[in-house]
Amino acid sequence: MATAVICEFNPFHNGHKYLLEQISSRVGSEIIAVMSGSFTQRGEAAVCDKFTRARIAVENGADLVLELPTVYATAGAHRFARGGVRIARAFDCVEHLAFGCEDDDISRLNAAADSENDPAVRARIADLMRGGDYYPRAAQRAVGEVMGEDIAGILSGANNILALEYIRALKNSGISPLPIKRAGARHDSPEADGGFASASLIRSRLLNGQNADAFMPEAPSELCRPELLERAILALLRRMSLDQLSALPEIGEGLEHRLFRAIREGESVEAVLSLAKTKRYTRARLRRLLVCAFLGITEELQSGEAVYARVLCMNQRGAALLKSCRAEVVTSFAKGMKNEALRPFLGKDALASDLLALGFDSPKPCASDYLTKIAPLICAG
Numbered sequence: 001m002a003t004a005v006i007c008e009f010n011p012f013h014n015g016h017k018y019l020l021e022q023i024s025s026r027v028g029s030e031i032i033a034v035m036s037g038s039f040t041q042r043g044e045a046a047v048c049d050k051f052t053r054a055r056i057a058v059e060n061g062a063d064l065v066l067e068l069p070t071v072y073a074t075a076g077a078h079r080f081a082r083g084g085v086r087i088a089r090a091f092d093c094v095e096h097l098a099f100g101c102e103d104d105d106i107s108r109l110n111a112a113a114d115s116e117n118d119p120a121v122r123a124r125i126a127d128l129m130r131g132g133d134y135y136p137r138a139a140q141r142a143v144g145e146v147m148g149e150d151i152a153g154i155l156s157g158a159n160n161i162l163a164l165e166y167i168r169a170l171k172n173s174g175i176s177p178l179p180i181k182r183a184g185a186r187h188d189s190p191e192a193d194g195g196f197a198s199a200s201l202i203r204s205r206l207l208n209g210q211n212a213d214a215f216m217p218e219a220p221s222e223l224c225r226p227e228l229l230e231r232a233i234l235a236l237l238r239r240m241s242l243d244q245l246s247a248l249p250e251i252g253e254g255l256e257h258r259l260f261r262a263i264r265e266g267e268s269v270e271a272v273l274s275l276a277k278t279k280r281y282t283r284a285r286l287r288r289l290l291v292c293a294f295l296g297i298t299e300e301l302q303s304g305e306a307v308y309a310r311v312l313c314m315n316q317r318g319a320a321l322l323k324s325c326r327a328e329v330v331t332s333f334a335k336g337m338k339n340e341a342l343r344p345f346l347g348k349d350a351l352a353s354d355l356l357a358l359g360f361d362s363p364k365p366c367a368s369d370y371l372t373k374i375a376p377l378i379c380a381g
Contacts (some may be wrong), residue, residue: 002321003029003096003178004231006068008036008164010046012056013202014195015100015183020061022180023098030063030317032091034084036073036293037312038352039295041080045229045359046294047203048220051372053128060217064318067310070348071302074291075249079302081165086307089173090327098178099166102157106179112143113167114153120146133265136161230269232358233294237263237272240293248292249302255281285312285314295352306345310336311374331374 003023007018023031035057037050046053054065072083088094095349115121116139124142129135136155144152154160159182167177183196190201197205197215206223215217237245240263245256259276266272273286294303309322310330323330332338336346350369357364 001029001096002032002063002091002093002324003027003083003098004032004034004094004175005062006088006089006162007057008032008040008073008083008199009033009044009053009057010036010040010085010199011048011202011206011216011220012053012218013197013199015197015199016057016066016237017060017217018183018196019098019180020057021102023096023178024061026180027096029095030093030321031061032088032094033057033062033065034068034087035065036311037070037349038356039070039074039291041073041077041288042284043074043076043289043291045224045226045356047206047223049222049224049356049368050312050353051165051368052220056218056220058313058315058318062318064314064321065312067312068347069306069308069310069345070352071297071304071306071345074288074295074297075302076285076288077162077165079249081162085166085173085175086305087309087327088175090307090309091321091325093321093324094175096172096176097166098180099118099159099163100182101159101163102182103154104179104181105162106153108154108158109163109167109177109179111147111151112160113164115139115143115147116147116168116187129280132279134278134282136282145235145283148280149273150194175335205223214313222360224356225361226359228359228361229294229355232355233269233290234263234266234272236294237290240336245293247298247300248289249297249299249360251289251299253280255289259286275363294355295348298349301348306342308336308339308342308345310346310349313374333369 001024020031038046040046057065066085066087072079088097121142124145125138128138128141132222140152140155163179170177177363195214202212202215242260262272262275266275273283276286277283307327308330309325309327328339337343353368354366
């Protein structure tokens with residue numbers, strides 16, 4: 001049997017290795033990682049290419065790494081989680097979905113996950129948002145007032161927020177949630193803790209030419225530098241009409257007008273974000289909108305449902321796990337693109353790789369998705 005993990009591994013570090021080790025020691029199963037590809041849920045370019053990150057993961061505890069489709073990898077927490085869980089559910093062998101979180105008390109996590117359906121909580125959130133609050137803070141305040149601060153405290157952890165979405169998406173799936181308490185540095189912490197550092201701190205060190213070897217089993221040899229993509233992003237944004245902005249995922253509430261004005265005033269991506277940001281429109285939400293614009297991801301596409309197992313790397317055990325998959329398994333990208341239902345989604349995966357390739361010091365050519373060979377023994381172990 002197997003345990004699934006929905007992840008980004010951006011980059012793969014000691015905290016991720018600890019998570020995989022904990023899965024092995026607790027349930028002793030093979031591990032399927034459903035990993036974001038070239039762009040992440042924060043609305044940022046990945047620090048290195050997905051094939052490198054997948055290989056490092058397999059060499060350090062994962063058995064099979066699949067790509068979380070780019071249209072879901074760049075979505076908000078709800079769609080990000082649902083997209084990953086759909087892939088996990090396609091495997092008859094998956095018994096658990098493991099995730100790192102700040103709080104691993106499953107009873108409290110379940111209570112917090114169920115809070116979104118509480119009529120009193122929903123009504124209070126609506127009241128707070130009408131008063132100008134933004135959803136995450138309104139939700140935490142409403143849960144505290146209705147269900148108590150102990151449960152509301154769950155909503156203060158960045159990893160807990162995703163954990164709750166995983167739990168909701170797993171309802172009636174037959175897959176059990178397996179929360180694992182994070183070790184060492186907290187999410188986005190600017191300080192290291194022993195051999196553990198947050199992914200954001202590690203990325204910062206890598207991109208600033210500092211050594212981060214103590215915090216990761218292998219440092220990527222080539223890095224994508226987000227600033228090298230900035231003018232390409234701005235050029236695309238300035239060509240977009242208001243109607244095109246209105247087609248972006250979950251934009252609504254008049255945000256397209258605010259973003260349209262910010263694009264025409266801002267001289268950098270950060271300036272656009274600052275001009276468009278309000279209490280309701282968070283920086284993270286805006287970043288996701290910009291990357292969706294860059295990749296041509298629309299509400300229609302992101303709200304659609306596609307399930308496929310696009311293999312990025314595997315060992316021999318991982319290859320055996322593919323036999324239990326009820327979705328289409330994609331090891332040959334060219335063959336996968338022949339499936340009309342999957343083509344729009346796979347096409348965005350390839351486009352994302354091709355655009356990420358422009359962010360390296362020496363730009364890389366297109367077509368890595370087509371040219372990278374995937375074989376059952378690509379990473380034996």
